[in-house]
Amino acid sequence: MILNKDSWKEIFDTIQKNKLRTFLSGFTVAMGIFIFIVLFGFGNGLQNSFAKFFTDDQINTIRIYPSSTSLPYRGYASNRRIEFSNQDINEIKKRFKSEVEDIVVRNTRFNQIKYKEKSNSYEVRAVSPGHKEAEVTIIMKGRYLNEADITNNKKHIVIGRLVEQDLFDGKESIGEYIFGSDHSWRVVGVFQDEGGDREERILYVPYTTMQEIQKDNDKIEQMIVVYNSEMTYAQSLLLEDKLESYIKEKKIISPDDNRGVYISNTGETQEETKNFSSLLQTIISFIGIGTLIAGIIGISNIMVFVVKERTKELGIRKAIGATPKSIILMILQESIFITTISGYIGLIMAMLTLKLIGNNLQEKYFISNPYIDTGHALWATIILIFFGALAGYLPARKAAKIKPIIALRDK
Numbered sequence: 553m554i555l556n557k558d559s560w561k562e563i564f565d566t567i568q569k570n571k572l573r574t575f576l577s578g579f580t581v582a583m584g585i586f587i588f589i590v591l592f593g594f595g596n597g598l599q600n601s602f603a604k605f606f607t608d609d610q611i612n613t614i615r616i617y618p619s620s621t622s623l624p625y626r627g628y629a630s631n632r633r634i635e636f637s638n639q640d641i642n643e644i645k646k647r648f649k650s651e652v653e654d655i656v657v658r659n660t661r662f663n664q665i666k667y668k669e670k671s672n673s674y675e676v677r678a679v680s681p682g683h684k685e686a687e688v689t690i691i692m693k694g695r696y697l698n699e700a701d702i703t704n705n706k707k708h709i710v711i712g713r714l715v716e717q718d719l720f721d722g723k724e725s726i727g728e729y730i731f732g733s734d735h736s737w738r739v740v741g742v743f744q745d746e747g748g749d750r751e752e753r754i755l756y757v758p759y760t761t762m763q764e765i766q767k768d769n770d771k772i773e774q775m776i777v778v779y780n781s782e783m784t785y786a787q788s789l790l791l792e793d794k795l796e797s798y799i800k801e802k803k804i805i806s807p808d809d810n811r812g813v814y815i816s817n818t819g820e821t822q823e824e825t826k827n828f829s830s831l832l833q834t835i836i837s838f839i840g841i842g843t844l845i846a847g848i849i850g851i852s853n854i855m856v857f858v859v860k861e862r863t864k865e866l867g868i869r870k871a872i873g874a875t876p877k878s879i880i881l882m883i884l885q886e887s888i889f890i891t892t893i894s895g896y897i898g899l900i901m902a903m904l905t906l907k908l909i910g911n912n913l914q915e916k917y918f919i920s921n922p923y924i925d926t927g928h929a930l931w932a933t934i935i936l937i938f939f940g941a942l943a944g945y946l947p948a949r950k951a952a953k954i955k956p957i958i959a960l961r962d963k
Contacts, residue, residue: 577854578894584847585898588840593906595836597922599829614777617814625806636772656682656776657759665732667719676755678762686776694726694741701758709737712752713744788819852943859947867956876952887944895933
């Protein structure tokens with residue numbers, strides 16, 4: 553559809569003469585696009601928040617905790633306390649070496665930690681080096697625990713950002729010694745954690761050192777099995793079943809006992825979170841599509857009114873020789889021009905709004921960095937422009953069929 557100079561002049565003259573009508577048509581289109589894009593962006597923002605707050609830990613892990621049995625089995629009474637040891641780690645690594653990348657140890661204690669005149673009670677985790685990746689711990693200063701610390705039973709400690717604030721008052725903590733568990737520990741690193749303040753008031757020490765301090769106690773409270781990151785969620789569930797069967801057999805626990813050993817697959821949490829956030833996005837998308845449809849209906853109603861208002865004008869045009877095709881094209885050109893300009897104004901305003909919002913809604917409404925792919929935004933705008941043109945075409949086609957004498961009688 554090529555517009556010549558006269559066509560453009562006619563369009564602008566019509567717009568100039570009918571400012572309110574043009575504004576209402578354009579406003580309907582712009583608001584339809586604006587609301588759709590903002591809602592879609594909010595849906596993506598909710599997904600961002602779920603990804604951030606519900607997948608704080610590494611997702612390819614299976615956490616295994618010992619518990620007490622609830623059923624008697626092979627001569628053993630119920631309520632028998634199951635325990636894990638260093639040997640269990642080595643045996644599981646050997647048996648599942650093709651599927652398991654690492655097995656992380658975590659034992660937890662609460663200790664009074666002191667530095668000079670300051671002291672406080674903190675959670676102290678005795679861990680292996682792989683715990684850094686399993687918990688997605690971010691080192692701010694110094695380093696994390698390494699294999700040499702484990703092998704040599706070093707009294708090294710990594711402290712949380714808020715622990716450093718509590719005990720050191722802004723002074724440098726790396727290389728300093730703090731006191732806890734009746735021993736002095738050298739600070740080798742400071743970390744931060746996106747899990748929140750609680751996670752940043754934790755201290756990490758080598759699990760072998762803590763075991764030695766506890767009179768060569770090789771007991772393990774929790775094993776974090778890090779499986780191959782290439783495994784699918786379904787494959788991780790199969791591995792979870794195999795691990796449970798193996799541990800129950802080794803520790804003489806009834807296969808029907810739902811206690812004795814507790815297993816948690818973080819992949820399952822991730823899958824549930826993903827499904828829930830996808831459901832939210834779908835609901836929001838339907839609301840957005842409903843807004844687009846409402847916009848299309850609004851354009852249709854306005855265009856019907858526009859054509860009705862111009863019935864006499866169209867009759868005069870036909871009387872002096874205008875063809876039905878030229879009348880339809882004239883109305884279509886005006887409709888497409890208004891919807892295109894208004895649509896892209898709505899698009900730009902919505903994109904700017906999402907950018908300005910940023911993380912401002914995160915704390916109160918759980919919406920983090922709302923956004924929409926440019927492609928999706930453009931397609932939504934194109935669809936609304938298309939239906940805007942269609943909304944102009946249908947009443948224009950009907951008007952073009954009216955006989956001039958009937959059109960001239962219209963009041």
